[in-house]
Amino acid sequence: xxxxxxxxxxxxxxxxxxxxxxxxxxxxxxxxxxxxxxxxxxxxxxxxxxxxxxxxxxxxxxxxxxxxxxxxxxxxxxxxxxxxxxxxxxxxxxxxxxxxxxxxxxxxxxxxxxxxxxxxxxxxxxxxxxxxxxxxxxxxxxxxxxxxxxxxxxxxxxxxxxxxxxxxxxxxxxxxxxxxxxxxxxxxxxxxxxxxxxxxxxxxxxxxxxxxxxxxxxxxxxxxxxxxxxxxxxxxxxxxxxxxxxxxxxxxxxxxxxxxxxxxxxxxxxxxxxxxxxxxxxxxxxxxxxxxxxxxxxxxxxxxxxxxxxxxxxxxxxxxxxxxxxxxxxxxxxxxxxxxxxxxxxxxxxxxxxxxxxxxxxxxxxxxxxxxxxxxxxxxxxxxxxxxxxxxxxxxxxxxxxxxxxxxxxxxxxxxxxxxxxxxxxxxxxxxxxxxxxxxxxxxxxxxxxxxxxxxxxxxxxxxxxxxxxxxxxxxxxxxxxxxxxxxxxxxxxxxxxxxxxxxxxxxxxxxxxxxxxxxxxxxxxxxxxxxxxxxxxxxxxxxxxxxxxxxxxxxxxxxxxxxxxxxxxxxxxxxxxxxxxxxxxxxxxxxxxxxxxxxxxxxxx
Amino acid sequence: xxxxxxxxxxxxxxxxxxxxxxxxxxxxxxxxxxxxxxxxxxxxxxxxxxxxxxxxxxxxxxxxxxxxxxxxxxxxxxxxxxxxxxxxxxxxxxxxxxxxxxxxxxxxxxxxxxxxxxxxxxxxxxxxxxxxxxxxxxxxxxxxxxxxxxxxxxxxxxxxxxxxxxxxxxxxxxxxxxxxxxxxxxxxxxxxxxxxxxxxxxxxxxxxxxxxxxxxxxxxxxxxxxxxxxxxxxxxxxxxxxxxxxxxxxxxxxxxxxxxxxxxxxxxxxxxxxxxxxxxxxxxxxxxxxxxxxxxxxxxxxxxxxxxxxxxxxxxxxxxxxxxxxxxxxxxxx
Numbered sequence: 001x002x003x004x005x006x007x008x009x010x011x012x013x014x015x016x017x018x019x020x021x022x023x024x025x026x027x028x029x030x031x032x033x034x035x036x037x038x039x040x041x042x043x044x045x046x047x048x049x050x051x052x053x054x055x056x057x058x059x060x061x062x063x064x065x066x067x068x069x070x071x072x073x074x075x076x077x078x079x080x081x082x083x084x085x086x087x088x089x090x091x092x093x094x095x096x097x098x099x100x101x102x103x104x105x106x107x108x109x110x111x112x113x114x115x116x117x118x119x120x121x122x123x124x125x126x127x128x129x130x131x132x133x134x135x136x137x138x139x140x141x142x143x144x145x146x147x148x149x150x151x152x153x154x155x156x157x158x159x160x161x162x163x164x165x166x167x168x169x170x171x172x173x174x175x176x177x178x179x180x181x182x183x184x185x186x187x188x189x190x191x192x193x194x195x196x197x198x199x200x201x202x203x204x205x206x207x208x209x210x211x212x213x214x215x216x217x218x219x220x221x222x223x224x225x226x227x228x229x230x231x232x233x234x235x236x237x238x239x240x241x242x243x244x245x246x247x248x249x250x251x252x253x254x255x256x257x258x259x260x261x262x263x264x265x266x267x268x269x270x271x272x273x274x275x276x277x278x279x280x281x282x283x284x285x286x287x288x289x290x291x292x293x294x295x296x297x298x299x300x301x302x303x304x305x306x307x308x309x310x311x312x313x314x315x316x317x318x319x320x321x322x323x324x325x326x327x328x329x330x331x332x333x334x335x336x337x338x339x340x341x342x343x344x345x346x347x348x349x350x351x352x353x354x355x356x357x358x359x360x361x362x363x364x365x366x367x368x369x370x371x372x373x374x375x376x377x378x379x380x381x382x383x384x385x386x387x388x389x390x391x392x393x394x395x396x397x398x399x400x401x402x403x404x405x406x407x408x409x410x411x412x413x414x415x416x417x418x419x420x421x422x423x424x425x426x427x428x429x430x431x432x433x434x435x436x437x438x439x440x441x442x443x444x445x446x447x448x449x450x451x452x453x454x455x456x457x458x459x460x461x462x463x464x465x466x467x468x469x470x471x472x473x474x475x476x477x478x479x480x481x482x483x484x485x486x487x488x489x490x491x492x493x494x495x496x497x498x499x500x501x502x503x504x505x506x507x508x509x510x511x512x513x514x515x516x517x518x519x520x521x522x523x524x525x526x527x528x529x530x531x532x533x534x535x536x537x538x539x540x541x542x543x544x545x546x547x548x549x550x551x552x553x554x555x556x557x558x559x560x561x562x563x564x565x566x567x568x569x570x571x572x573x574x575x576x577x578x579x580x581x582x583x584x585x586x587x588x589x590x591x592x593x594x595x596x597x598x599x600x601x602x603x604x605x606x
Numbered sequence: 607x608x609x610x611x612x613x614x615x616x617x618x619x620x621x622x623x624x625x626x627x628x629x630x631x632x633x634x635x636x637x638x639x640x641x642x643x644x645x646x647x648x649x650x651x652x653x654x655x656x657x658x659x660x661x662x663x664x665x666x667x668x669x670x671x672x673x674x675x676x677x678x679x680x681x682x683x684x685x686x687x688x689x690x691x692x693x694x695x696x697x698x699x700x701x702x703x704x705x706x707x708x709x710x711x712x713x714x715x716x717x718x719x720x721x722x723x724x725x726x727x728x729x730x731x732x733x734x735x736x737x738x739x740x741x742x743x744x745x746x747x748x749x750x751x752x753x754x755x756x757x758x759x760x761x762x763x764x765x766x767x768x769x770x771x772x773x774x775x776x777x778x779x780x781x782x783x784x785x786x787x788x789x790x791x792x793x794x795x796x797x798x799x800x801x802x803x804x805x806x807x808x809x810x811x812x813x814x815x816x817x818x819x820x821x822x823x824x825x826x827x828x829x830x831x832x833x834x835x836x837x838x839x840x841x842x843x844x845x846x847x848x849x850x851x852x853x854x855x856x857x858x859x860x861x862x863x864x865x866x867x868x869x870x871x872x873x874x875x876x877x878x879x880x881x882x883x884x885x886x887x888x889x890x891x892x893x894x895x896x897x898x899x900x901x902x903x904x905x906x907x908x909x910x911x912x913x914x915x916x917x918x919x920x921x922x923x924x925x926x927x928x929x930x931x932x933x934x935x936x937x938x939x940x
Contacts (some may be wrong), residue, residue, distance in 0.1 A: 032887065056633065147819065150811060181664075245806050246806050248804050248805075248806070254770070257770075258770055260670050260674060261670040262931070263698070263927035263931045264670055264674055265928050265931070266677070266678075410671075410674055410675070410678050413674075413678040414678040414679075417678065417679040417680065421682065500671065503665070503667040504665075504668065504671060504672075508637055508663040508664065508665045509664055510685070511666075515666070519643045519645065519666060520643075522807075527836065528645070
């Protein structure tokens with residue numbers, strides 16, 4: 001039975017008036033609702049447990065760092081050089097984040113909202129650079145823009161003697177920007193699809209042009225999504241080692257690696273890693289400040305906006321996206337294909353490569369599922385019940401993401417061998433490592449989406465006597481599903497290319513695509529790395545394609561919309577559907593007799 | 607029931623986890639942590655499996671990473687044998703008391719300078735530090751007789767090195783041990799003044815030299831032969847210094863048996879296997895390294911251990927990598 005619903009009015013019909021202590025909603029949205037209602041004990045408990053697991057690497061670092069005296073630790077941590085390198089790291093992170101935002105926001109908007117030729121394909125292709133391991137991106141950048149690279153060879157006959165210096169800051173900036181901007185694109189896309197198009201339509205109907213509407217109506221509502229994506233980019237850059245070492249840009253992370261690699265000096269490395277963690281914590285806190293000031297869309301309806309015709313900008317926009325795909329994706333792929341051609345002379349062990357692909361997919365799927373599951377209570381607490389506990393559990397979630405992967409891997413070797421011995425060196429340990437490493441990607445994506453779902457829908461459900469768990473399952477989950485799917489895809493992609501944990505924590509003799517790529521490139525046999533690297537990108541594109549295609553017309557919302565026969569409020573439709581099925585039955589003694597409708601239920605007047 | 611589904615899934619996952627855990631337990635096979643890649647040692651370990659019927663499981667990783675894992679596991683080890691790329695790494699594991707002594711007869715197959723004085727580890731294959739140069743840009747006669755010559759200003763802008771690389775650091779450590787801290791410092795400052803191009807690893811240097819991007823670089827001898835086999839060595843050639851110069855340091859890959867293993871006998875058998883003539887020939891012919899058992903012939907074109915009198919340096923002393931890292935850091939090279 002499909003009940004026609006007037007767009008955007010469901011919540012009002014549910015009879016939930018705006019709470020008295022809230023400012024009246026402004027036309028452009030409102031400040032984030034500060035709901036101080038008590039969180040479910042289960043949510044609190046789960047969030048605290050997740051936070052406790054996430055800070056394991058910091059516990060380990062503290063243990064190791066405490067092996068050197070306080071004086072020596074201070075000597076290590078507060079030298080001119082440490083400060084200089086920190087500034088270099090922060091400078092690089094700022095530049096890469098700014099670039100990723102500058103690229104990611106327009107690309108997110110174009111792929112989510114614009115009428116573009118080949119939009120779905122472009123959606124997948126502009127997200128795929130995430131699947132390029134940063135060391136492959138760096139090698140591709142060198143092969144293309146380097147002093148002996150492709151471009152230099154093309155320009156040579158034209159009289160161009162020397163390209164601008166690539167090694168150092170420019171190269172690191174370029175390689176990292178090109179491989180991380182999809183973090184922003186994906187979160188922005190997700191947010192755009194959840195925005196209430198009514199505001200934009202209102203702006204247009206009042207005479208504002210498309211650009212003015214974007215700048216003054218859409219962009220301010222994207223703040224939280226941009227901040228969440230930007231944070232992932234910034235922390236990724238701070239903790240990256242592969243690209244900066246190949247492109248010879250000295251950063252703080254490199255110093256930590258030098259301590260490990262050169263002298264196995266775990267204590268000094270731990271002191272430095274703690275410094276990096278502290279800096280990252282400051283960045284996370286800063287992002288929280290930005291976000292809490294940002295305006296949040298009211299998101300009363302989740303109906304999809306109509307694609308915007310681009311008119312004469314259509315071709316330039318498509319060309320721009322194509323150029324981006326060329327630089328960020330085609331260049332690494334072309335480099336890998338070149339290696340493949342060179343390396344195929346030696347033959348390819350296809351069986352072993354495919355086995356490794358299965359291992360990679362298995363661990364990445366498990367890690368992504370677990371990370372999304374664990375991110376849920378943290379994101380829920382952070383968005384619905386802000387307070388010190390929520391703030392600290394969210395910050396704790398970023399701990400593993402903020403320090404280099406090798407540090408996290410070694411810390412889990414330490415705890416695995418001692419505490420979780422039965423799990424140590426099983427797939428489960430690796431999956432757990434991915435939880436610790438990539439939890440923030442789940443929290444970021446979920447939180448952004450949660451922020452766009454009005455808490456009133458849950459309140460309505462609760463007021464109808466539906467329990468907390470069931471409300472979460474029937475009402476909240478369907479509404480947040482796009483965010484959850486995006487979170488899954490993000491973690492999956494990053495886990496596919498993850499290296500140190502795969503080397504140290506997986507079952508012995510169990511290689512993944514990333515470890516196969518590493519095994520060849522570490523000895524300089526790049527050609528042999530090509531099949532595994534290409535397969536890595538192919539497998540990674542699967543969830544992306546799923547995400548991009550599902551996110552479009554064929555979502556459950558789309559289906560509901562068609563069923564409802566109007567451009568109905570998809571959120572309302574979800575709520576309605578959730579409540580309709582096996583309705584409210586065993587929940588509350590206050591349940592109304594069958595046949596009668598509870599007061600304030602979803603019976604909109606058509 | 608839709609509500610039950612996540613609960614069922616969670617319980618199933620938990621059950622599987624416990625089941626998986628129950629199955630893993632302590633293994634029956636021999637576990638090797640290898641800082642050398644599968645390309646280098648995989649075929650040998652496979653041969654060991656075939657000959658002895660002992661199942662071998664290998665965890666490959668960076669030398670420092672697998673050595674770090676052995677250290678972090680502490681007295682609850684999972685590894686039975688540790689294989690690493692250079693003597694420095696295994697020296698640190700030995701110093702931490704995580705290795706057990708090997709048997710005398712095995713140790714004595716290898717010259718004393720290529721094994722631990724306490725018998726805690728033994729070298730498996732050697733590599734010499736050399737200078738790789740581009741034959742078109744640098745006539746052999748122009749090369750200095752010792753590495754000291756590269757501090758001369760005429761090498762400005764023409765050199766390449768990889769200061770983050772373990773082998774390079776081992777060479778600096780050897781320099782410090784042999785000629786003293788001051789001399790090592792002077793050499794590093796001299797070369798640094800010539801603005802050497804920094805590379806992440808040896809093979810990148812050999813390739814760059816082969817292409818003529820730089821004229822000469824400090825590397826291990828075997829990269830040239832490996833890249834030549836792939837047709838990527840260009841005009842590169844090796845210059846071996848010999849005559850006791852620290853520039854001709856011979857470092858070794860090494861193996862040790864992890865303390866606390868319950869398979870010590872098999873672990874020792876594997877180390878012995880890696881030192882038998884056939885395995886040593888494998889290193890010479892397949893990885894272009896130098897056999898550490900002097901009776902085994904080196905590979906074609908590869909310098910022999912006897913032909914280059916390596917500097918008299920105790921490799922066990924190369925475990926002071928921290929001092930080297932500190933020195934390189936102070937000089938602003940790292």
